[in-house]
Structure formats: structure tokens, C-alpha cells
Amino acid sequence: MPYNKDKQQAFQAAQQGFTDVQHTVNELVLDGGSYGSQLSHLRNEVNEAYQQIENALEVATDTQKAQLQKFKSDIETIVNEVNGQQ
Known part of the structure; x- marks a missing residue:
């Protein structure tokens, strides 16, 4: 059972990372003075999400792998x- 729990936790971390990226993109203000710092924050979120996805792919079920690839x-x-917007 612990192994399945680890799979689920890894998947949920990747899913949360993806959600964080979506949220950060939605918060971008293209013409705002803080666009550069927002973009930097987005890069960090993207890098973290990629890492979480890669970690989850190592232990994921076939169903989870399909969602992680998406x-x-x-x-x-x-x-x-x-x-493209820059």
C-alpha cells in the first residue's frame, strides 16, 4: 500500500505544479511594470512543475502517465x- 500512496502523492504534486503554472499565467499583466518579475516567477513555476512531472512519471500508473504527459x-x-507575447 505505501507504494501506491507514493504514486498518488507524486501525481498530486505534479498536478498541483501544473495548476500553479496555470494560475501564474492567468496573473500575468503584459503591460504592467512588474511583468519581468512575474515572468521570472512563471519560469520558476514551470521548472518546478516539470520536475514534479518527471518525478511522478517514474512511479506513475499507465493512466497517470497519460495525464502527466498531457x-x-x-x-x-x-x-x-x-x-510569443514578449
Whole structure:
């Protein structure tokens, strides 16, 4: 049972990391004076989310792996969109 709990905890951490990235993107103010610091915060959130996803992929079930790959793909899309706005 502890192994399954670890899988679930790893997945939930990755899911939370993805949610944090989405929230940070939604908070970006493109024409605000603090855009640079917001962008830096987003980069940190993205890096953390990627790490959490990679960690979770190591122990994930097949169903979780599919969702984790979707999180990863969605984050890549977010990063590309933000980079296009600069």
C-alpha cells in the first residue's frame, strides 16, 4: 500500500505544479511594470512543475502517465504562447 500512496502523492504534486503554472499565467499583466518579475516567477513555476512531472512519471500508473504527459504538453504550449507575447 505505501507504494501506491507514493504514486498518488507524486501525481498530486505534479498536478498541483501544473495548476500553479496555470494560475501564474492567468496573473500575468503584459503591460504592467512588474511583468519581468512575474515572468521570472512563471519560469520558476514551470521548472518546478516539470520536475514534479518527471518525478511522478517514474512511479506513475499507465493512466497517470497519460495525464502527466498531457500536463507536460500543456505547459509547453503555455511557454510557447508566453514567449510569443514578449
